[in-house]
Amino acid sequence: MNRVVRFAVSFQFLLACAGVPAQAPPTQPPARVQTAAVVQAEFAPLHWAPGTVASREDARVAAEIGGRVVEIAEVGSAVRKGEPLARLDDAEFRLRERQARADLSRIQAQLDLVRKQEERYLTLVRDGVISGAQLDQVIAERRMREQDLDAARVALEQARLRLRQAQVRAPFDGIVVERLVEQGEYLALGAPVARLVNTGALEVRTRAPVTLAGRLRPGDGVTLRVAGRSSAHRLDVVVPVGDEASRQLELRFALTPDQAAKTGLAVGAAVQVGVPSDEPRRALAVPRDALVMRKEGTHVMRVAEGDVAQRVPVDTGAAAGDLVEVRGALRAGDRLVVRGSERLQSGQRVSVADGGTPAAVAATARPRP
Template identity: 40%
Template sequence: KFIYALPFFIFVLDASAQTPAAPPAIVDVGTATASRVALQRWVPGSVVSRDDAKIASAEAGRLEFVAEVGTRVKAGERIAKIDDQALRLRRDELAAEVRRTDAQRALAATQLDRLQKLEASNTIAKSQIDEARATLETNVQTTSRARAQLHQIEHDIDQADVRAPFAGVVTERFSQRGEYLQVGASIVHLVDTDHIEARVQAPLALADKIRAGMQVQVRAGGAEKPASVRAVVPVGDERARQFELRVGVDPALALVGSAVEVALPETGANTTAGLAIPRDALVQRSDSTYVMRVSGDNKAEQITVTPGTSSGDLVAVQGALSVGDRLVVRGAERLKAGQAVKVRSDG
């Protein structure tokens, strides 16, 4: 038994010795550069809509239709309908009143014209003409009042058809179909999700560094995009020592209600010179932050660094790095020190 097992054991050892080495890991790299990174402070903010309103009823009546939650509507599109049957009946009544008063006005005008023709022959008293003029003027004013009432009721009928004042999404319904609404009752909550911005409460110490129109970075969910300061409210809170600013936000970056961070120019010197690396090169662990440097013989080297201020895609760092070092920006989390790598751009 021993004699037969020995060749098999030798074969297993020989086969394992011939196992090929693992192929090098494919990575993307960036370069460490000497740069002046702007000092910034990341300030929290909340995403809000430029147009956010509770749409209310302008007329009293029974609610016949209300848009479903999640419905996207255009500006001027119907979002609710109030029963306007009583208003339409009132409109018909006022239209008849306009026709009646108009007929009386026409009759008064004819009578005045007839009396004025007889005035030259002195066959009528002057008081009759004065009375006819007064009657005509009264009928003219009565007709004008009836027309104004008709226009008012037509406006009320138009208001019974509740339309979106701006394009947006119905996020909540406060009233349901069949309910009787009073004037001013909230019907739906409408939010414009295309025109959004971050509402930021910044320290008063940064007030002299920020102006409308300046470019800043906005970060949400690990993604970062450039944005523009739309407005700065030049009034501070004396208790919180903060002031408000509004920063435009790309709808693709965050939803209304999301928390974001905005990078604002820091107090003090504008820039600091040092070594800057791509943000994606940083590997953050609970006990340390490091980068993976590609050596001249394409081996991975783990270098511990201390990140500093950031600007866009660059981060200032301190560590055993030099300008021109190749740093892994994609795939560093899976690498081990000494592991063979192959830079993707090397072919």
Template identity: 40%
Template sequence: MPVEVRQAEERSLAPVVWVAGEVISRHNARISAETSGTLTWVAEVGDRLRKQGVVARIDAEFLKLQLEEARAKVKQVASQRGFLEKEVRRLQRLAKSNNTAQTLLDQTEADLSAAQADHASARARVRQIEDRIRRSEVRAPFPGIIVERFMQPGEWVDSGDQVVQLLDTGNLEVRAMAPLSTLPFLKRGMEVQLQARDEQARGRIRSFVAAGHTASHLVDVRIDPLSAEWPVGKTLRVALPAAAPRKVVVVPRDALVLRRGGAAVFRVGEDGTAQRVMVKTGAAEGDVIEVQGDITAGDTVVVRGNERLRPGQKVRIKRADEPPPAAQASKWWPG
């Protein structure tokens, strides 16, 4: 009987515990207004924004009028300052020849100092209003998609009021809550297995809180997916180490034959016959699984065709380039 085979191997594996996980965004924020006013425009749910893209606009007409007034005030104070600077220089020249009173010079210098302070204050006022006008456009702190609107155009908004919720769909991670017993075996950068129904992928532990939550006694673990592209909110299972790694014998998962009496592996003997070996399974990693029984590293085990094998049955190991039986039959089909 033709079969496909692989070699049993010795590997360093750790027992795992499967815990629930969820795909979340690393950036998920409720964006607030930074100034008060009437909303004139708000991004729609589903809109995608770049970093610093406009999320909402607040009516800034009154602020623009205030800015015109503040700039005019700057010009007025600058003119007064310029006059006093000239007057101080004139009085200083006169004071050298004793042609003016010292008190008049002192008073003019004091007026100039006050004018200089007023000038600085007026310019600061202009910058403050310009900043408020810039803040009338609410901008995205990171790229993302609008998932909810809390305010509508035409509504009054105060500084600090939430306007929209922004979700970064390009910067995702998996969050898993693990038993406290796994904490000694977790390491940053460790690769772990992720599973969502029939989909499997690998992930790398980015961080974890090195203490259990007070109420749940669970550890918050954050994992970066390495290959799968799952949406936010996707639930999955995460395999985390439950003990220190140890040397074990592993075989491909396809080598297992499951029956009511337990799990078995068919080993090909030196005489070319199939030998059924009862085993117990342990830790798994990818497409291999630990087996405990009369199987050693280097044994040849059957991975295809083992479902129909009987103990002691002669087998023929298929070549890697050998076509399937249907293809072999068609090769000799007459015509």
């Protein structure tokens, strides 16, 4: 019995010494990724300048008449075009309007009487009872009464206009950001009532050296940078006159409500604007999502032959929309991982979910004649 036990133990020892491998763990499945291609894009050297977000509709709304303020909108309240911002005491204007209506009714009655008198005089002249001179006098009086009636109508319209002007109305949709007068104060003719700003009509205003006046045109591309994120835009206004003191000219471009919401920009926000300062050059570009930034540097994950991830260090340059200029061991057409690269290791097999989506080319400058 002892021999059998010793044999079994010896057999197990020999198997262990022979290095018979245990069952291998299952192979890790390929990582699913999305890709985009390296492209050639145009990048122009940029002159960076500070800019400010402003509203295209920003007004200190003034009163057209003078009077005591009885109502005024609260700061922060939203008003629609045509709605009242403030109301002045209109008691005097209502009295004037009533007086004008009474004058109009009186003159209308006088004119009706003269017209009837003219009809009677016409009959009497035909019958030879009175002379034509008397008829001429009645006709002249009727014409004067007609002129008086026109003047009374104008006076009534003026009274009604003053009554309407007692309410200072919003010239556009906006937010009341400042009250320039308070309830109970007397408002002089033409004095501002409140500052009204349309927060849905935003634009960026910046300045560039006057030496770029011959190069910049409406429609040229510019880059807006906010909190480290960049976006591409087109110039709407290039004021071709430089300031004598600063030697700079003003540039403007619009922000859609969606763009303002995505960037969190509001009126008065400070931004950086990149303005093309030279002719564009062609360079390799990759989507911004392809860049993996680490402490040791920036790299991209290229899908090499056999669908294997390969780490490629790169240096970044200018940006044009969602594309970023890169310098490194890349060629146009290389497939780069844009989704799923966070935990991807060099040498790991991948499964491309989209078959390689080419990146869109974003131009930063319009070709010049």
